[in-house]
Amino acid sequence: MLGANARTQRSVSSIQLPAEFSPSASSAPYFNYSPSDFILDLRTHKESEENYQNGHTETDDGKKQLKDLLHERWENSKQFNAFNYSLNCMYRCMDGKYDLSMQLNIERGELRRKPMHFKNIKEPFNHLRFNFTKLHDNEILFYLKCDADPISNDPLDRHLVAVNASPLERDHSLIVPSVNKCNPQVLTLQAVRIAVDLMLLVDDDMFHILFNSLLGQASVNHLHLHAVYWPYDSDLINRKCEPLHDVPNVFVIRPPIWICPAIVFQLDCMENYEQFKTNIYKCVEHLTETNQAHNLFLARAQPIRTTGAEKEEDRRGERPQLVTCYVFPRMNMIGAKPPSNFNPAANELAGNLTSYTIRFFESAIEQSVIRIIEEEASLDDDSFRSLCFDLADVLIGRSVGTSRPHDLDILEGLTSPEIDELRDSFQSFMPRSPSIRHRSSTRTHSDEGPIV
Template sequence: MRFKNIKEPFNHLRWNFTKLHENEILLYLRCEDRPISEDALDRHVIAVNASPLERDHSLIIPAINKCLPQVLTPTAIRIATDVMLLVADDSFNILFNSLLGQASVNHLHMHCLYWPYESDLIHRRFETLNDLSNVYIIEPPHWICSAFAFQLTNMSEYDTFLRNLTSCVEFLTQQNQAHNVFITRAQPIRTTGPEREEDRAGRRPQYVTAYVFPRVNAAGAKPPTSFNPAACELAGCLTSYTIRFFESASEQSAVRIIEEEAQLPSGVFHKLALDFSDILSNRPLGTSHCSHNNMLEELTSPEIDELRDTFQMFTPHSPNFSNRTRRSGSVDKDIDNRSKFLYSNERNLSFL
């Protein structure tokens, strides 16, 4: 399906999830103590995915009856966060692809699936975004593409986490900038220490973490001849659709595809990041640009050359397989009064 804008209106004439059969709906979602949305008639569902990447790959469809276009809403982000907190498995992920970002259906939905490999992104060192203490960024050469990161470390930060993540995707949508979102569990985000540090002993807690990847706008999802850089792929989790690609793929070829088809130019990401920091700090747009330019003017010529060289060096790392165990942090302890999803040996969801 080809799209021209990431805010295209919903079209009833195109295929959408109202055409699902009742036996394709797995769960209806609701929260009694804090309703998910103001409209009591809204139906938030988890449904079967007809084209799964992995066993149990399903769809989360917020307010399916409202027929919303494929644009993340505060309600959708709330649902994604709550489901992440409810599922007791560290290999569970939630994904979102915007229009022009490999989405193929213009009806608001997210993907949820268990992935047997953890993203190597969770081991990387990040930087704080300007003077914001709870928003992080990473760029090449430290990762294969640029990203914002948000982490929920305590239930007291629940509303702040939702607000910051919502502000980010709303800002990118207003800029007509395609984006992918990868929500997983990760060790506490580091801004110091080595570039990559893996917690092999499993001593660190695992927190709900959202990575937002602004990316080059693509006209539409392509036939999967090799792989399409979407949320999973930009987080380092690749899917092979053909035996030929599986046998011939290399890390270098995968990185090249991502660079050519998804990676934003450094200057474009810097502008987005600085403007977004102004929005979160309630400053006039462009304020951070002035500060950034003043900082560059203070650099000497050798320092600028060294900075340029660092962006030309890139040694990517493949995602590492690990047997993931339950290492969730304090956030999950605060939801004892909520319904829990159980993940049985047969991977069937049920209520407790």
């Protein structure tokens, strides 16, 4: 038994596993998987879909599918009062260019845990504040374990999936990698691997994984991601992208093609599995080191296009559905902002909005939503352009700044107000308009090839 004597307390791990997460103390099951369970293209994955329609919830070896285990355990948690409220949501699809969807979730705005106050992207873990080692056993849904390729080299690591006590939707859960290590809310390569693996394991195109950094709407400084279903497709998956300079298989999307800029990665074959994870991690690591807030949205999307129309829907359901990661660099939000109308986090930047008030839910239009995102989240064009040059250097392995033009170096070290003042001294000031017509009339980059 763990902790019975001095000898059994010794471990190859530098951090001792809390007693509440030992197998003998937790009733939560393990979900064991292997790379052979991965679904690269959801469109061609017919067998599991047919099994689901026929009522089968187990694989040939008798193991439950991840989707079914998650739902079963999540529903069972209701009997233990694991949730702050019962889901009572309404939805509306907004008219406009971007096909935004909005949920009304008043209870989440009123009853969720108060967000913590943060000043930096990287803040040390604080045991005195709420963290996921304080979860009750009935809040833990299951643990993750990969048999063929262990997620961690530390045998004491526990990677858990737990209920979100203030859910957005049914089965909304939290993914906590190495919960016993008490890592701060900074995305690790291990966390990226778990996110990608879960996306490859769930046979549902409504399933998403989200990550919010500190200063980017994260409310707890303990490494975690969100697993959530959303009943409407994000129109983001139908949009054309641009190559990121000379970096292979990495793309960019930005206004007016989408409501805010993002770096885009897509897994088009399993041979690129390692590179896909590494590219995402390098991108996020650079954002973290430069103290740039960010959000991640993982979804199933059609193959990325760099030509053709700005938007092409797969109405016939013929194109592959591939795991795609959108990384949104964003403005830093200092302090904890109480929920008012809605807070632009990972899901919102992908076009899936949650309103906390009936008034905003009924009155909001696409222009007003975009204006809030522009004011509270979107990076300006110059900052994003500079970031793209630096990320290209990072992903290729060059020294950061090698690709950056001299005109961007001139602005290096200046604060945003100083840059604005310098710009105003050379040109007349034109206030930003929330009008979609104005945004659409601006010069696009669709015909220019790679970003310059």
